[in-house]
Amino acid sequence: MIKVEGLSKRYGRTLAVDNISFEVQKGQIVGFLGPNGAGKTTTMRILTCFLPPTAGAAQVAGYDVVNQPLEVKKRVGYLPENPPLYTELDVESYLAFVGKLKGIRRADLKARIDLACERCAIEEARKTIIGKLSKGYRQRVGLAQAIIHNPDVLVLDEPTSGLDPKQIIETRTLIKKLAGDHTIILSTHILPAVEQVCERVIVINKGKLVTIDSLENLMQRMRGAEVLLLTVEGRDGPLDAAQAQRRLEQVAGVARVALQETANGRAAFEIQSSPGRSIHTEVARAVLEAGWLLRELRPAARNLEEVFLELTAEQKETRSGGDQ
Numbered sequence: 569m570i571k572v573e574g575l576s577k578r579y580g581r582t583l584a585v586d587n588i589s590f591e592v593q594k595g596q597i598v599g600f601l602g603p604n605g606a607g608k609t610t611t612m613r614i615l616t617c618f619l620p621p622t623a624g625a626a627q628v629a630g631y632d633v634v635n636q637p638l639e640v641k642k643r644v645g646y647l648p649e650n651p652p653l654y655t656e657l658d659v660e661s662y663l664a665f666v667g668k669l670k671g672i673r674r675a676d677l678k679a680r681i682d683l684a685c686e687r688c689a690i691e692e693a694r695k696t697i698i699g700k701l702s703k704g705y706r707q708r709v710g711l712a713q714a715i716i717h718n719p720d721v722l723v724l725d726e727p728t729s730g731l732d733p734k735q736i737i738e739t740r741t742l743i744k745k746l747a748g749d750h751t752i753i754l755s756t757h758i759l760p761a762v763e764q765v766c767e768r769v770i771v772i773n774k775g776k777l778v779t780i781d782s783l784e785n786l787m788q789r790m791r792g793a794e795v796l797l798l799t800v801e802g803r804d805g806p807l808d809a810a811q812a813q814r815r816l817e818q819v820a821g822v823a824r825v826a827l828q829e830t831a832n833g834r835a836a837f838e839i840q841s842s843p844g845r846s847i848h849t850e851v852a853r854a855v856l857e858a859g860w861l862l863r864e865l866r867p868a869a870r871n872l873e874e875v876f877l878e879l880t881a882e883q884k885e886t887r888s889g890g891d892q
């Protein structure tokens with residue numbers, strides 16, 4: 569249903585999307601995952617014919633995004649990161665406006681609006697001015713405009729960003745319900761969104777494809793490696809974290825060390841073993857030999873968040889308790 573081949577997009581000197589290829593089969597919900605700036609929005613804008621690619625090709629529902637944009641647009645519903653809602657219109661008028669733009673015949677318009685409102689659970693807000701709606705409601709209006717022409721494919725850019733936890737659950741439930749009838753690609757930089765909704769995951773970082781896999785496989789791939797959280801302190805004065813990291817990287821069986829934070833002369837590291845290796849004894853020994861004070865050494869809980877960070881982190885790159 570979606571086929572992307574060697575797609576690239578350059579903005580001046582920035583290569584926002586770098587030669588990515590993937591396919592999405594009919595009826596699937598696929599998570600398009602990557603940190604901010606990864607190139608998700610750019611890719612989605614190409615898929616929805618809002619931006620031309622610099623190189624490569626993309627087909628949606630069998631039509632080429634460059635050569636057959638009208639055919640593509642008929643078959644794609646797009647929820648942009650910041651949907652251009654007309655805040656002075658009421659929901660119904662807005663949907664009518666969008667419906668007409670999308671070429672829905674006047675005779676069909678009311679039925680289409682009814683259906684979209686029902687499916688997005690915004691019936692009671694039909695007469696409300698969009699500017700007065702809560703963020704969660706607005707997002708559902710955004711979804712309603714995306715599905716109004718009953719497209720084969722839905723492209724949803726960060727559909728749950730900026731919502732409160734209750735609204736997030738509602739939106740996820742709604743997206744899952746839409747999945748039966750539509751092929752969905754949804755982007756997110758927040759993992760739980762994917763964990764609960766998507767069957768497959770496409771991970772991109774810095775414009776490059778990192779991996780495509782089922783959610784299950786992705787989790788599986790990371791099993792078998794031991795991950796420890798280690799907090800140490802210098803015995804005579806503050807610890808040199810970079811030096812400590814290099815030392816930990818030398819420990820037998822250690823595949824990767826990431827500095828998590830430094831505070832009050834302490835440093836916290838996440839240490840991952842090579843697959844199948846047990847490293848806690850060796851790590852503890854290294855701490856003693858280095859003369860550091862051991863504050864904490866425990867297994868890290870593994871979740872998709874960490875898997876993701878690992879997949880997108882460059883080898884041996886340190887990270888400093890960021891916002892991802």
Ligand SMILES: Nc1ncnc2c1ncn2[C@@H]1O[C@H](COP(=O)(O)OP(=O)(O)O)[C@@H](O)[C@H]1O
Binds near residue numbers: 579584603604608
């Ligand atoms: N209109 C633009 N002009 C120049 N650079 C852009 C533009 N849009 C995005 N970029 C850059 O392209 C890269 C990818 O951005 P984007 O596709 O928005 O990523 P994401 O949606 O994954 O956060 C970023 O480095 C961003 O700064």
Ligand SMILES: [Mg+2]
Binds near residue numbers: 609649
């Ligand atoms: Mg984006």
